[in-house]
Amino acid sequence: MKERIEELRSGFSLALSAATDDAALEALRVEYLGKKGHVAELMKGLRDVEDKKAAGQLINTLKCDVEAAIAEAKEIMRRAAIDRKVRSAKKYNPTLEGGAELGSYHPITLATREVEEIFISMGFTIENYNEIVNDYQCFEALNIPKHHPARDMQDTYYLDNGQLLKTHTSAAQNAIMKKYGAPLRAIFPGRCFRNESTDACHENTFFQMEGMMIDENISISNLIYFMKTMLSEVFKRDVKVRLRPGFFPFVEPGFELDINCEICGGEGCPSCKNSGWLELCPCGMIHPNVLREGGIDTEKYTGFAFGLGLTRLAMMKYGVKDIRDFNSGSLKALSQFKSI
Numbered sequence: 001m002k003e004r005i006e007e008l009r010s011g012f013s014l015a016l017s018a019a020t021d022d023a024a025l026e027a028l029r030v031e032y033l034g035k036k037g038h039v040a041e042l043m044k045g046l047r048d049v050e051d052k053k054a055a056g057q058l059i060n061t062l063k064c065d066v067e068a069a070i071a072e073a074k075e076i077m078r079r080a081a082i083d084r085k086v087r088s089a090k091k092y093n094p095t096l097e098g099g100a101e102l103g104s105y106h107p108i109t110l111a112t113r114e115v116e117e118i119f120i121s122m123g124f125t126i127e128n129y130n131e132i133v134n135d136y137q138c139f140e141a142l143n144i145p146k147h148h149p150a151r152d153m154q155d156t157y158y159l160d161n162g163q164l165l166k167t168h169t170s171a172a173q174n175a176i177m178k179k180y181g182a183p184l185r186a187i188f189p190g191r192c193f194r195n196e197s198t199d200a201c202h203e204n205t206f207f208q209m210e211g212m213m214i215d216e217n218i219s220i221s222n223l224i225y226f227m228k229t230m231l232s233e234v235f236k237r238d239v240k241v242r243l244r245p246g247f248f249p250f251v252e253p254g255f256e257l258d259i260n261c262e263i264c265g266g267e268g269c270p271s272c273k274n275s276g277w278l279e280l281c282p283c284g285m286i287h288p289n290v291l292r293e294g295g296i297d298t299e300k301y302t303g304f305a306f307g308l309g310l311t312r313l314a315m316m317k318y319g320v321k322d323i324r325d326f327n328s329g330s331l332k333a334l335s336q337f338k339s340i
């Protein structure tokens with residue numbers, strides 16, 4: 001019995017090393033451990049053995065060794081198969097184009113850049129200014145003392161420390177005059193905030209672009225020339241505008257420059273509050289108090305300023321009926337500007 005078991009062991013080792021796949025291993029298992037396999041045959045032979053206990057232990061050890069060896073060989077084959085799969089899989093290639101959608105510039109960015117280009121070509125510099133300002137910058141330096149009724153038109157959001165979110169880009173006028181002195185040609189676009197209810201042409205967060213030109217002999221004719229040039233360059237066609245008197249404490253005289261509503265052609269719609277016109281770019285000759293506060297010699301210099309409603313300009317230029325669409329974050333709406 002002992003010799004037969006040794007013979008089976010060495011036969012198993014040879015066959016195991018020759019087995020190259022799962023099927024061969026299964027055939028080996030059946031040959032040794034199956035109902036009619038070698039182990040079963042040895043068990044039957046126990047009848048004729050004297051020391052049954054010792055022989056039984058040898059048979060059992062053989063059975064356990066065969067089971068363990070087959071299980072180990074199966075595991076080695078399983079891992080090798082995974083390895084092969086991993087090695088043959090397509091490798092990650094960082095140079096391949098991803099499937100993500102390309103983004104686009106926001107229409108307000110597009111409009112801002114276009115207006116900036118126009119003013120750069122006319123010798124203006126571009127300035128950046130804070131969104132959080134103080135009362136002096138936003139109101140007092142602009143000839144709007146505390147308790148002036150003009151403050152009612154521009155309620156905003158106040159911080160605990162008394163600072164506020166700027167209501168208009170005019171809040172930078174004083175700092176820019178102090179920075180450059182006269183003569184001066186500058187534009188300064190920026191985000192503005194107002195605590196007011198929204199509708200198709202009013203947002204609580206919107207963009208303006210302020211412009212200032214200060215030099216000797218600057219008059220209303222210069223102001224009108226620059227406004228006309230800017231509008232004809234932006235729209236690249238004739239757009240109807242009207243100039244009417246307007247009151248702002250920081251200009252004298254002051255004007256409202258309205259654009260004929262490009263959405264309804266002037267017939268009246270929600271985008272223009274049914275008036276056919278949209279207030280776009282108030283402007284005027286800078287008030288001497290404001291110039292003086294900015295350190296400018298009012299005997300020598302005069303200047304004009306304007307506050308272009310950039311978000312409204314983008315509405316009119318791109319035919320956006322509701323100003324709130326700009327801040328909606330809707331990719332469907334924004335994707336239309338990809339090709340621009």
Ligand code: FA5
Pocket residue numbers: 167168169170194196201202203204206208248251254279280281282283284305306307308309310311312323
């Ligand atoms: C001003 O803010 C003045 N600082 C403009 C100015 C500058 C006048 C320099 C004279 C000299 P007003 O509040 O009208 O003015 O706003 C200017 C423009 O910003 C408006 O004509 C409009 O186009 C835009 N605007 C104002 N409020 C809103 C709002 N809630 N939503 C969208 N656009 C607005």
